[in-house]
Amino acid sequence: MKIRTVLPALALLAALPAQAQDIKVGAILPYSGVYASIGEEITNAMALAFEEAGNAVNGRALKIIRADTETKPNVAAAKARELVTSDNVDFLVGPVASSEAMAIRDFVHQSKIPLVMPNAGANVLTGEKCSPYIVRVGFSNDQFVRPAGKWLFDKGVKSAFLLAPDYAAGRELMGGFKKSFTAAGGKIVGEEYSPFGQTSDFGPYLAKVKDAKPDAVFVFYAGSEAINFIKQAADFQLAKSVKITGAAWTVSPLFLPAQGEAAAGFLGSLNYVPALDNPANKAFQAKYQERHKRVASEFGAAGYESGRLIVEALKRTQGATKDKKAVIEAMHKVEMNGPRGPLKIDPATNNVIQNIYMVEARKGADGKVDLAVVDTIANVKDDVNGCAMNW
Secondary structure, rough: HHHHHHHHHHHHHOOOOOOOOOOEEEEEEEOOOOOOHHHHHHHHHHHHHHHOOOOOOOOOEEEEEEOOOOOOHHHHHHHHHHHHHOOOEEEEOOOOHHHHHHHHHHHHHHHOOEEEEOOOHHHHHHHOOOOOOOOEOOHHHHHHHHHHHHHHHHOOOOOOEEEEEEEEHHHHHHHHHHHHHHHHEEEEEEEEEOOOOOOOOOOHHHHHHHHOOOEEEOOOOOHHHHHHHHHHHHHHHHHHOEEEEHHHHHOOOOOHHHHHHHHHOOEEEOOOOOOOOOOHHOOOOOOOOHHHHHEEEEHHHHHHHOOOHHHHHHHHHHOOOOOOHHHHHHHHHEEEEOOOOEEEEEOOEEEEEEEEEEEEEOOOOOOOEEEEEEEEEEOOOOOOOOOOOOO
16 A cells, blocks of 8 residues: 555646756856956846846756856866766856967867857967867957057058057967058057066067157057056057057956056957947946946847857757757857947858957047947958868
8 A cells, every 4th residue: 555655646747847947157257367357347247138138948957157267278178077067057158368278279169068158269269279179259369459550551551560568469469450551551659568468568569669750659468458458558658659559458448447548549450339329339338337326338249149149059959968060060050230330150170250340549639538330340250270170
């Protein structure tokens, strides 16, 4: 009799659906060090995208697990392995620095965990070292600055001095600009690479720029280095004799409050500015500013769109994450009109196709400096550049 009462209960339990497991997203980003503010912004914006989806897809909750890379390649590699083998994440999102991305590339490919990159721009990751499991939502370094070379030459800049931090992204950004600028007829009169994350005094570099007498300096810095460079260039009165241009992260909305009027006049290329006039951007900025009490930057836009790409792909797989190839192929089918404008993933490279904007930092009537779009180069796409997708 006892057996008869137990068996129906067991049968009832077996008939109940198993509780859906969380979809775990490993945020492999810097939360300390020179790029900590970028890591926080990407995470905040990705969380906003998940919230808009109700923090779940097909009954499976979306959960972000943070891992601080400290902007160190060896730490990034260790954290990636921990997120995959111990935390059992379904996706990785990050990192910020190209050197970190290169450090985790082989592990990601071998473990077949989708890595969505909102920032790291190393060209080879969607070129000769591409992987079907690495999807770039941010930009490649070449894609980001390539349009600026010809654009600046056509606007009268015939000679340029290059200045950037001495690491993979700095050199690739300068290389991408140099290639298009010289192809248009421009001349590079000098280039310098400062120790990454260790330079607080830009005086010697500014003196070299001034002595070379170029039409423009094309520069890239981010984080605290960007703030210091812009302030010191203003103190040096460099803009009186040289046009200050570059990858416009240097005057990101994330850094403008600290740079203030010193940033005014900077001209460069960027894949997003807060002032973009489209419905998706207006809604994103309203929600982000309400939550975080400040304007979201291009890092936030890329973090948000990384989150949206994951959500939209999962909708196509009904929330299933086991078949990684199916997840990636679903990402290829997503076309978004996001804060940056139209974008989609190129299946040939897994690199994003997007608009690149030429922007200028301008002082408004309220005394604040903001970025204004002065031109749009639409649907910028990278060549295959040696990429062969090997599942």
